[in-house]
Amino acid sequence: MLTAHRIALDPNDVQASYLAKACGVARFAYNWALAEWQKQYEEHKKDPTHPKPSEGALRRLLNAIKREHFPWMLEVTKNAPQMAIIHLGKAFKNFFSGRAKYPQFRKKGVHDRFTLTNDQFEVADSRIRIPNLGWVRMRETLRFAGKILSAVVSRVADRWFVSITVETSEAPKQKKVQNDSIAVGIDLGVSAMATLSTGEKIVGPKPHRTLLCRLRQLSKALSRKVKGSRNREKAKIKLARIHARISNIRLDAIHKFTTDVSRFSIICIEDLNVSGMVKNRRLARSISDMGFKEIRRQLEYKTERNDGKLVVVDRFFPSSKKCSNCGHVLVELPLSVRQWNCHICGVTHDRDLNAAKNLAACAVSSTVQVCGGKQLWSDGYPVR
């Protein structure tokens, strides 16, 4: 399976400016190819004898003209422009298959990155060799053994990272629970990050809230600085650092949580309509803090790596409104109600725990059937 290890880099000033230049070349090539793609597509629409755009043809075109038109591209690894155009091809593929939106132009300072193929770099202990640059120090050694496939060099705030993808046979596995509670339902929520059907509540950090004040101060400070000034650059970096810190705290908590629950063989979560919920302003901040999407992404690969199974229940399944004791379904249960009494069987429910228990019941019965009347998944993925 493919595993990536992201390692902080320790470049000196000369190296850092090379990395920034390579990111710039990648971004330029991506934007050039996207504009060219749009132009060629328009031409093809008007006159079908013109070929449809393709990433292969665009790469050949750029190679043919870059020496003359963009000679500064030659100062960095040839991978930077090439891989950027390959990624544009993938972005279009995802768009055509309905998995993603139409590709957008890349902006400076937003996900600055470039990709290297494995024939273009070398890793030895805690160093990586990049073409036209030489050896750059890494903060740690590569954790996984196996065939190295590619590397992505990226910038977050003012720090540099390399993410190295390795094809490895041995994956770090989580010890499984050895009793009858091999299935777990997880209610992902707002008041607690997650509630397990076993009764555990994982509160999770709410970094945004604690750092929000600082964030506001810094954005205000930034907006007061004169555009293009050195002070504005400094303020920008300060703000970016706070954003990076918030995201690190959040990711760390999510990783710990998803690794921990991988001890269960079957995990059941709800397919939350995140974009719909984020539109609700009051909920928005807590929800994006919790990163539901990221939790689901991690659960997907961690259960797979652990030979477990992830069951994703349709969001119309009444996990909250159904009494996990007797099966009675309430007509309505406003979000503000955290606790309720079932008037059929008389049991008092904690809202989140009750939902988690319903999801656990789904997990147990998932191999054969249905929750909420429809067959909603196969092999852990919802059927669309």
Ligand SMILES: [Zn+2]
């Ligand atoms: Zn009941």
